[in-house]
Amino acid sequence: MRIIDTQRSGNCWKVRLLASFVGIELRRTTLSIDRGDLQSAGFTAIAPMKRVPVLELDDGSLLSESGAILFYLAQGTPWWPQTPIAQAQTLAWMHFEQEQHMRPLAPLRLHLALRKDIAPTDPRARNWLQEGHDALAILEAHLATGRQWVSTDAAPSIADIALYPYTRMSPMGGVDLGRYPQVQQWLARIEGLPGYEPLFPGQPHLNLSTLETSG
Numbered sequence: 001m002r003i004i005d006t007q008r009s010g011n012c013w014k015v016r017l018l019a020s021f022v023g024i025e026l027r028r029t030t031l032s033i034d035r036g037d038l039q040s041a042g043f044t045a046i047a048p049m050k051r052v053p054v055l056e057l058d059d060g061s062l063l064s065e066s067g068a069i070l071f072y073l074a075q076g077t078p079w080w081p082q083t084p085i086a087q088a089q090t091l092a093w094m095h096f097e098q099e100q101h102m103r104p105l106a107p108l109r110l111h112l113a114l115r116k117d118i119a120p121t122d123p124r125a126r127n128w129l130q131e132g133h134d135a136l137a138i139l140e141a142h143l144a145t146g147r148q149w150v151s152t153d154a155a156p157s158i159a160d161i162a163l164y165p166y167t168r169m170s171p172m173g174g175v176d177l178g179r180y181p182q183v184q185q186w187l188a189r190i191e192g193l194p195g196y197e198p199l200f201p202g203q204p205h206l207n208l209s210t211l212e213t214s215g
């Protein structure tokens with residue numbers, strides 16, 4: 001299997017993280033948004049939604065959307081829970097991530113730290129910051145009920161993976177994670193799991209880096 005990704009994408013990180021946790025080896029083709037690779041005809045041909053990640057299966061089938069790819073890769077592993085209720089709760093938190101969590105936190109990091117094309121005082125940035133805090137406060141309150149993981153208490157699921165990257169990288173957008181002790185402990189639990197893969201392989205100190213070193 002091959003992942004088509006970009007180096008700093010949190011959505012792509014989710015896929016590499018799960019693959020690493022479950023021991024699936026992914027070949028990697030790394031594109032560059034800055035260079036305009038995602039606008040090329042070649043990329044659009046394999047990714048009609050014009051977004052990474054894309055997973056290419058060994059038979060040539062293509063999958064888009066990080067959540068759908070996580071679902072596919074987690075089949076038959078403990079990362080996709082077995083009971084319908086736990087599956088539904090996992091999906092609920094994955095929808096929360098896309099709608100309320102990533103929607104503000106990804107552009108906040110993108111524009112303040114990576115592109116540096118919006119000032120923190122810009123009303124759009126202020127709005128993303130507020131909405132990002134709202135989402136993190138929900139996550140904090142959920143974890144404060146004593147649970148170890150987001151959607152099932154017994155073991156981490158793909159909901160934990162979906163919520164991990166943009167939470168981990170949120171300080172790049174000016175978020176003070178010190179306000180969220182439960183969230184910080186949950187991040188540390190994920191990072192302590194066997195197979196944990198940082199944003200830049202083998203270099204966890206670069207999780208908040210703005211580097212684009214290749215591709």
Ligand SMILES: N[C@@H](CCC(=O)N[C@@H](CS)C(=O)NCC(=O)O)C(=O)O
Pocket residue numbers: 006009010011012033038050051052053064065066067098
């Ligand atoms: N809902 C999608 C979002 C994917 C997405 O927004 N990917 C970004 C990189 S993190 C992208 O491809 N951006 C392309 C662009 O900005 O042109 C998912 O979860 O996979």
